[in-house]
Amino acid sequence: MAADKSERLAVLIDADNTQASIIEGLLSEIAKYGVASVRRIYGDWTSPMLKSWKEVLLEHSVQPMQQFGYTRGKNSTDSAMIIDAMDLLYTGNFDGFCIVSSDSDFTKLASRIRESGLTVYGFGEKKTPSPFVSACDKFIYTEVLRARSSENEAIARKSTTELKNDTRLVRLLRNAVDASSDESGWAHLATVGNTIAKQSPDFDPRNYGYGKLGELVSATRLFETEERLQGDGQSKSIYLRNRREAKKKS
Structure with missing residues (x-):
């Protein structure tokens, strides 16, 4: 999915379900997709549980939205975020929304925003329920963002054997290459990436x-790769072909 970095985005963060340690990685990631025109974070700021968030809000120009927990066991933060999101949607001033939470309560909100033709980027931990993940155009796991901010949390690189044994990954890659390939079996890497994004919102290398x-893709050793010069004679593009298909043709 190609991103237009000039798009205006509304960033809404659920402080109750998000760790403050992701803030730098989060905003850097959002900058890939557009401009964070609105940055709001929701929670009960009288609670000591949000102390870590208070320390970073001013530095990153994130506006805290106070929401008192009137009833024990009920998350009033969710309701406040949903109401604000709909208000912002109706202004017509935004091209997309970034919903930062691991809570499935935002599934319907994400679907509703997408129905209006806007892009929804979701951010949450790997425990995020699949309905919310699927309701977003793209979903980024926050473990990746924390790893970006701390070398101690770097995500271990999976070996070729581990990648080949991941049946979901192998099926996703092969299906995307097949769907994007020409008659000779070669597929443009960028097209493959766009196909994967449509099929699996949470896919991320x-x-x-x-x-x-x-x-x-190279690490899986399941595909042939080829660099080709483009029409300008200078830039190069990468093409892929399933090794199994290549053997059949030969």
């Missing part, structure tokens, strides 16, 4: 310890 899709 960084979840496997690789910075880019091309690096991950």
Whole structure:
């Protein structure tokens, strides 16, 4: 999915379900997709539980939205975020929303925003329920963002054997290459990436310890790769072909 970095985005953070340690990685990640025109974070700021968030809000220009917990066991933060999101949606001033939470209560909100033609980027921990993940156009796991801020939390790079044994990953890659390939079986890497994004919102090479899709694909050793010069005679593009298909043709 190609991102337009000029798009105006509304960033809404659920402080009750998000760790403050991701803030730098979060905002850097969001900058890949557009401009964070609105940055709001929701929680009960009288609670000592949010102390770590208070220490970073001013530095990163994130506006705290106070929401008292009137009833024990009920998360009033969710309701406040949903109401604000709909108000912002109706202004017509935004191209997309970034919903930062691991809570499945935002599944319907993500679906509703997408129905209005806007892009939804979700951010949450790997424990995030799959309905919320699937309701977003793209979903980024916050473990990746924490690893980016701390070398001690770097995600271990999976070996070729581990990648090949990951049946979901192998099926996803092969299906995307097949769907994007020409008659000779070759597929443009960028097209493969776009196909994967449509099929699996939470796919991210960084979840496997690789910075880019091309690096991950090469590590699987399941595909032939080829660099081709483009029409300008200077820039290059990478193409992939399933090794199994190549053997059949030969």
